[in-house]
Amino acid sequence: MKNVQLSERLFAAASLVPKGSRVADVGTDHGFVPIYLINENIAEHVVAMDVNEGPLERAKEHVHEYGLDEKIELRLSDGLKELLEGEADTMVCAGMGGLLMMRILKEGDPVGKGIKTMILQPQSDLVNFRTFLSENNLVIDDEMEIFEEGKYYTMMRVRSDFSGDITPEEEAVNEIVERCGCDKERAVHICHRFGPVLILRKDPVLKDYLEHELSVYDKILKKLSENEHTDRMRDIINKKNDITTVLSLY
CATH class of the missing domain: 3.40.50.150 (Vaccinia Virus protein VP39)
Structure with missing residues (x-):
């Protein structure tokens, strides 16, 4: 069977x-x-x-x-x-x-x-x-x-x-800090958002996901008025920055 x-x-x-x-x-x-x-x-x-x-x-x-x-x-x-x-x-x-x-x-x-x-x-x-x-x-x-x-x-x-001597998360955080100039707290957040092993591996499906999310956020930003949605816009810009940080590692 x-x-x-x-x-x-x-x-x-x-x-x-x-x-x-x-x-x-x-x-x-x-x-x-x-x-x-x-x-x-x-x-x-x-x-x-x-x-x-x-x-x-x-x-x-x-x-x-x-x-x-x-x-x-x-x-x-x-x-x-x-x-x-x-x-x-x-x-x-x-x-x-x-x-x-x-x-x-x-x-x-x-x-x-x-x-x-x-x-x-x-x-x-x-x-x-x-x-x-x-x-x-x-x-x-x-x-x-x-x-x-x-x-x-x-x-x-x-x-x-x-x-192991160093966890994948620690390794990914170190790479983000060294290559992107982030502080450690933000690097940890990025790892928790997108996955330390996926980031280290430069996973191609993760890259597709990041590019998709980036286009979604761009469309949302175009519809928001800066005067009415300041906090929402700031949140989306921060999320976009996280994505571009990871994409810069590829």
């Missing part, structure tokens, strides 16, 4: 999972990512969890269809609440808002449960999300920017046990 066909976004998430992992898939939906991970011999075992019974039932049907009942365990769970300590070393959480994902990480205590690698794809609040990771010593060590069906998605691999 052929393996499941993942969307480009979910394929990117799966590709960041280390081989030999024991995975907790949070918000498994149809169960396609766990099936793919097992069939490709990337994961040894998956606990596939969802907060809703409907998606879990569909996932159960798909898992059974592929004969993977013994390798994929399905569990009704709000985030990581029903995951036991030591059951997984890797977590996948894709396709939900950044604030919800932050709540799952805060309440679920993944590090305390033995999770060392997190594959995360927040769909909003990226600045707050990356700031949260940094403040909790969770290091982004890989990132992917995906364009699918007219939308941009950011995939990140996060480590709780990063052991």
